[in-house]
Amino acid sequence: MKTSTTIRDLLSDTAKRAGRYLEQAPGRRVAPTTDALEALRDLPDSLPAIGQSAATIVAQLDEFGSPATTTTTGPRYFGFVTGGATPASLAANWLASAWDQNSGLHASAPVTASLEHTAMRWLLDLLQLPKDCGGCFVTGATVANFTVLAAARHRVLANVGWDVEAQGLFGAPPITVVIGSESHPSVYKALGMLGLGRDRVVRVAVDDQGRLRVDALPSIKGPTIVITQVGNVNTGASDPVGEICERVSPHGAWVHVDGAFGLWAAASPRLASQVAGIERADSWATDAHKWLNVPYDNGIGLVRDTAALKAAMAITAAYLPTQGEARNPSDFTPELSRRGRGVDVYAALLELGRDGVADLVERCCAHAQTFARLLRQHDFDVLNEVVLNQVLVSFGDDERTRRAIAAIQAEGTCWAGITHWRGRTAMRISVSNWSTTDDDVIKSVDAIASVVASL
Numbered sequence: 001m002k003t004s005t006t007i008r009d010l011l012s013d014t015a016k017r018a019g020r021y022l023e024q025a026p027g028r029r030v031a032p033t034t035d036a037l038e039a040l041r042d043l044p045d046s047l048p049a050i051g052q053s054a055a056t057i058v059a060q061l062d063e064f065g066s067p068a069t070t071t072t073t074g075p076r077y078f079g080f081v082t083g084g085a086t087p088a089s090l091a092a093n094w095l096a097s098a099w100d101q102n103s104g105l106h107a108s109a110p111v112t113a114s115l116e117h118t119a120m121r122w123l124l125d126l127l128q129l130p131k132d133c134g135g136c137f138v139t140g141a142t143v144a145n146f147t148v149l150a151a152a153r154h155r156v157l158a159n160v161g162w163d164v165e166a167q168g169l170f171g172a173p174p175i176t177v178v179i180g181s182e183s184h185p186s187v188y189k190a191l192g193m194l195g196l197g198r199d200r201v202v203r204v205a206v207d208d209q210g211r212l213r214v215d216a217l218p219s220i221k222g223p224t225i226v227i228t229q230v231g232n233v234n235t236g237a238s239d240p241v242g243e244i245c246e247r248v249s250p251h252g253a254w255v256h257v258d259g260a261f262g263l264w265a266a267a268s269p270r271l272a273s274q275v276a277g278i279e280r281a282d283s284w285a286t287d288a289h290k291w292l293n294v295p296y297d298n299g300i301g302l303v304r305d306t307a308a309l310k311a312a313m314a315i316t317a318a319y320l321p322t323q324g325e326a327r328n329p330s331d332f333t334p335e336l337s338r339r340g341r342g343v344d345v346y347a348a349l350l351e352l353g354r355d356g357v358a359d360l361v362e363r364c365c366a367h368a369q370t371f372a373r374l375l376r377q378h379d380f381d382v383l384n385e386v387v388l389n390q391v392l393v394s395f396g397d398d399e400r401t402r403r404a405i406a407a408i409q410a411e412g413t414c415w416a417g418i419t420h421w422r423g424r425t426a427m428r429i430s431v432s433n434w435s436t437t438d439d440d441v442i443k444s445v446d447a448i449a450s451v452v453a454s455l
């Protein structure tokens with residue numbers, strides 16, 4: 001290891017490079033060029049016997065890595081419903097990395113444990129969920145779904161006298177999992193990891209926007225978990241969670257809400273009606289790295305029955321201190337050692353404030369409306385009711401749409417991904433970035449129209 005520069009010089013240089021990258025992001029092409037990707041070959045390929053200086057490593061990463069990035073942090077990236085990073089959340093992420101706190105335990109990281117606790121309180125308030133919920137900061141909505149569904153698994157089996165953490169699922173009373181047929185694939189993955197089975201679910205019919213149909217719900221008998229969704233990953237539409245709870249909760253079913261991005265509608269007085277009744281559910285999963293615009297990797301799990309979450313996640317060991325009343329974050333997460341990712345959320349919420357979060361969500365939805373209007377003016381087919389931040393657009397038959405999407409991505413002005421919706425191939429535009437402006441939407445539609453015209 002070479003240490004010729006001071007740590008302060010190294011980090012200042014890094015900050016200058018990152019600042020330049022971010023200042024240039026709004027003007028950069030979104031997909032990297034093939035030349036930039038090929039140039040990655042010039043980075044060291046074999047592990048050196050003697051290490052290089054940190055300054056050299058950072059300079060190389062910036063010289064070769066920065067041009068090869070997809071500008072996902074910029075204002076014209078519309079892929080995968082993910083946002084960029086607000087200034088305060090990025091800066092707080094850096095500072096918290098410098099602290100390098102092991103944030104699983106209050107004893108080793110009282111500062112991050114306390115900041116995460118505050119952020120959790122703010123989130124429950126903002127999302128209009130019960131104040132006494134338990135929660136966890138995890139890597140994303142996939143793991144958030146997994147974690148809180150483990151709490152659900154614990155509770156519905158404990159209710160019939162089975163301790164799943166101690167006894168496992170062999171010989172356990174069966175759990176019925178009821179799920180809308182348009183649920184996100186990551187939920188099925190979570191079910192697989194939990195031993196509940198990706199395939200042994202009862203799928204419920206949905207309407208033409210992907211919302212679970214309450215009239216199609218089966219009758220509830222025995223240990224049951226009902227998985228709902230707010231924010232369909234294609235259409236943005238939300239299941240009628242309140243009505244679903246009204247139907248199934250009296251029969252003892254646990255209702256889970258996958259709200260990876262859609263849950264944030266609850267933070268906007270104008271949009272909250274779309275997710276009406278979510279506060280009646282038992283658990284919720286959402287992402288902070290999507291609509292809240294904090295750096296990856298950042299997701300949040302929330303559970304009304306805190307004891308069930310703790311029963312599913314807490315460990316005890318002689319060397320792990322118990323903290324009396326202090327909250328050990330690791331009692332609520334799959335991980336033991338981990339970074340204090342809740343600090344990024346704390347900073348983003350403090351930077352935006354209550355009104356700023358509502359404004360961010362509403363602004364993205366307004367941009368989605370503009371996209372739909374301008375695309376229709378070009379006679380493109382918008383396939384969904386644009387109720388949130390998602391727009392599905394077709395450019396003709398499936399083959400033509402596929403070619404159009406590839407050409408739009410290659411052209412570089414903007415980036416959106418491919419999807420399939422009700423038997424048709426479509427481009428999926430997700431507006432989730434805090435920095436997107438009207439001008440970015442207009443520029444993007446202009447680029448889309450001219451690329452499609454030249455096919």
Ligand SMILES: *Cc1c(COP(=O)(O)O)cnc(C)c1O
Nearest residue numbers: 140141142184186233258260287
């Ligand atoms: C994005 C998404 C997920 C998965 O989130 P990750 O953060 O990628 O793990 C789950 N459910 C829905 C509805 C999503 O949109």
